Amino acid sequence: MFQHSLVIDGRRTPCFDSGGGRPGEAVVFVHGNPGLGADWLPFMQQAAPFARCLAPDMPGFGAADKPADFDYTVAGYARHLDALLAERQVERAHLVLHDFGGPWGLAWAAQHPGRVASLTLVNVGVMREYRWHYMARIWRTPLVGEFFLATTTRFGFHLALKHGNPRGLPREFVDRMYDHFDRGTHRAILRLYRATSDLGGAAEALRAALAPADFPCLVIWGKRDPYVSSRYAEEQREYFPRAEVVYLEDSGHWPFADNPQGFAAALLPFLERVTTPPAAAT
DSSP, rough: OEEEEEEETTTEEEEEOOSSTTTTTTEEOOOTTTTOGGGGGHHHHHHHHSOOOEOOOOOOOOOOOOTSSSSSSSSHHHHHHHHHHHHHSSSSSEEETTTTTHHHHHHHHHHHHGEEEEEESSSSOOOTOOOHHHHHHHHTTTTTHHHHHOOHHHHHHHHHHHHOTOOOOOOOHHHHHTTOSHHHHHHHHHHHHOOOOOTTHHHHHHHHGGGGOOOHHHHHEETSSSSSTTTTHHHHHOOOTTTTEEEEEEEOHHHHOOOOHHHHHHHHHHHHHHOOOOOHOO
C-alpha cells in the first residue's frame, strides 16, 4: 500500500493507492466530515488482491492542503475528485462513499455516469426531504459554529462521538480524526455546510442522471445513526434499481469503524463480484 503526495490543481492531496487491478479501473474510497483516507486502510488491504484501491484525503481534511481559496462546495469537491481520478488515470470508478463523500461522489457520478462501475453508499445516499442534523445546524449558524469548533477539546470530541454509537468507536480512530481537526478543517466544515443549502432538493436531479444508468449498488447503513436516519437506506432503491441494502443493527454513523467485521462481510463480496472481469466470472 503506497501513499502518494499528489498535487491536484496546486493543492497537496495525500492518496493511498494499492496499485494492481484492471487498467483504468479502481475502487475509490471517499471519506466525509471529519474523515480521512486512512479510515479505509483495513478494507483496502483486504480488497487489494482483486482490485486496485484509492483513498485520498480531500482538501480541508486529514493531511491535505486546507487553503482559504478552495471551493468548499459540493461542486468544488466533485471537480477535485474528477481531477484526482484523471491524475491517477482512473477511467471507471467503483465509488465507496460515506457522509459528505456521498454528495461529492454522487455529484461527480451525475456528471460522468458512463464512468461509474458501481456504487457503495455508507450511511448516505440520495436523500429526499433531508433535514440537517443538530450538529450541522450549529455549524451553519454564524459565530455559533466558529465558537463551537474553536472550543472543542479532545475530550469533548470523544464525548460527542459517543452519541449515537452504541458499540463505541475505537480510541485510535477518534484520536486520528481529532489530530487533523485544526483551523483549516474548521474552515472547511463551516464553508461546506453553509454553502450547501438543500441536499434534499438535489434528489430529483440525481435521480434523472443516475437511475437510468442502473449501476450495481450496495447500501450499508448503521441503524443507530443519529445524523442520517436509516429510513433513507431503503429509499435508495428508488434511485438505484439494483440496490442491495444491508443494515448493521447496532452500528452508528461510522459502521466501518464500530463494526469492521460486519462492514467487511457486506462490502468485500460485493466489490469482488463487481470488479471481476466478465470472462473470469463464467
